[in-house]
Amino acid sequence: MxxxxxxxxxxxxxxxxxxxxxxxxxxxxxxxxxxxxxxxxxxxxxxxxxxxxxxxxxxxxxxIPARLIGEREDTKGAIEFVLLNRVKENIWEVLVKPGRRAKLGSVFVFGKGLLKARVLDYTEAGGRFVEFYYEGIFEEILDKLGEMPVPPYIKKKLExxxxxxxxxxxxxxxxxxxxxxxxxxxxxxxxxxxxxxxxxxxxxxxxxxxxxxxxxxxxxxxxxxxxxxxxxxxxxxxxxxxxxxxxxxxxxxxxxxxxxxxxxxxxxxxxxxxxxxxxxxxxxxxxxxxxxxxxxxxxxxxxxxxxxxxxxxxxxxxxxxxxxxxxxxxxxxxxxxxxxx
The missing domain is CATH 3.40.1780.10 (QueA-like)
Structure with a gap:
């Protein structure tokens, strides 16, 4: 069709x-x-x-508050992650924007270092597999740093x-x-x-x-x-x-x-x-x-x-x-x- x-x-x-x-x-x-x-x-x-x-x-x-805004550790270039699937304990499938900054081995920092992520591999759909590094409980850190990933056609901030x-x-x-x-x-x-x-x-x-x-x-x-x-x-x-x-x-x-x-x-x-x-x-x-x-x-x-x-x-x-x-x-x-x- x-x-x-x-x-x-x-x-x-x-x-x-x-x-x-x-x-x-x-x-x-x-x-x-x-x-x-x-x-x-x-x-x-x-x-x-x-x-x-x-x-x-x-x-x-x-x-989950799956949208994370951070920066690349070396270049300080801004990055956005959207968490999709938890593959293992600290390994997630994520959407990245802009994708050109998320090369294999790249490290990203969120919340002034409260959370870090390293790119492990590419996904078939164009996303990335990343491993997160942190101290404490991941869900608590995500609650603190993450935002609700509302669809892009919603321009108004969700109160x-x-x-x-x-x-x-x-x-x-x-x-x-x-x-x-x-x-x-x-x-x-x-x-x-x-x-x-x-x-x-x-x-x-x-x-x-x-x-x-x-x-x-x-x-x-x-x-x-x-x-x-x-x-x-x-x-x-x-x-x-x-x-x-x-x-x-x-x-x-x-x-x-x-x-x-x-x-x-x-x-x-x-x-x-x-x-x-x-x-x-x-x-x-x-x-x-x-x-x-x-x-x-x-x-x-x-x-x-x-x-x-x-x-x-x-x-x-x-x-x-x-x-x-x-x-x-x-x-x-x-x-x-x-x-x-």
Whole structure:
């Protein structure tokens, strides 16, 4: 498929620069994938679309302050790191900018020497493998020196770091938030639970795939960056029981969807696993497990909008996006949401 099939015009003023004061007051476009019919709601009304016995699956990954600003030890040239994956105890895969300064063996200094890093190797995707040197506890140093790596299209400074975390984030490791979950409050989750819906958690640490644009004309040639995931025995058992009962599985976000589809068999049952997934979902993919998708509005020509088009049909999704632009919905990480059922 040609990448241009996933392009749409978006006025820049519709890119949300900050989160709403109340998480669950964002707008919700409900798209019925069978008919293409649309409804326009407020996010807290999503509770009305659940039925007793359904299962809601959330990604509990927590964003770490993964953006480090420092300098090269010898030349003092400025450098930016974004931490992606922990390979070993002190060895990380990172994005670097500008890359020309991060040659093999180069040493970088952060926080006046509180943290140092040496470049060990290049990654296939153009990043670096680096080893960190420090005294003390790495996570405490990162909390002190690091910044939240909000996407580049957000120009406004984020005043409250917690607003770039879901209320249920418990497993540190992401370089970006699983943003579909930002709309949920603890109170809304409780209302969903009271309705007889089972709520379970998987983990997928969001990495380079979120930052990396699709650069090929034919999307089938694009390669996803691998991201670490975990799904527990308890979660797998609840999901499988839901499928056996003929009830629906609601996936919150593309990260949750990719994890579930990675660990599912052709009949839609999942296995408890941990590992790395580079599953690329685009139109033509046959979904095995996910029955409903809660997601945000994504960048044109991104792998995220391709996944959504695979789930609901490209024409229906692009029409929904056109309607969202017309109705002045807010787009991207801090924007409004879609429910596709």
């Amino acid at each position: 040609d990448i241009k099939e996933f392009y749409y015009e978006l006025p820049s003023e519709l890119i949300a620069q900050e989160p709403l004061k109340e998480r669950d007051k964002s707008r919700l476009l409900v798209l019925k994938r069978g008919t293409g019919e649309m409804e326009h709601k407020i996010f807290y009304e999503i509770v009305d679309y659940f039925e007793k016995g359904d299962c809601l699956v959330l990604n509990n990954s927590k964003v 409250d770091k917690d607003r770039y975390q879901t209320v249920y984030a418990t497993c540190p490791g992401s370089a970006a938030a699983p943003t579909a979950g930002l709309h949920f409050t603890n109170e809304l989750l409780e209302k969903i639970r009271v309705k007889g819906v089972k709520i379970v958690y998987i983990t997928l640490h969001v990495g380079l795939g979120t930052f990396r644009p699709v650069k090929v004309k034919e999307i089938e040639k694009h390669k996803m960056h691998a991201e670490y995931y975990e799904i527990s025995e308890e979660t797998a058992n609840i999901i499988n029981a839901t499928k056996e009962e003929g009830k629906r599985l609601f996936a919150v976000g593309t990260t949750t969807t990719r994890t579930l589809e990675t660990v599912s068999n052709p009949e839609g049952f999942v296995t408890a696993k941990k590992g790395f997934t580079d599953l690329f979902i685009y139109p033509g993919y046959k979904f095995k497990t996910v029955d409903a998708l809660i997601t945000n509005f994504h960048l044109p020509e991104s792998t995220l909008i391709m996944l959504v088009c695979a789930f609901a049909g490209r024409e229906k999704v692009m029409k929904a996006y056109e309607e969202a632009v017309k109705r002045r919905y807010r787009f991207f990480s801090f924007g409004d949401a879609m429910l596709i059922i």
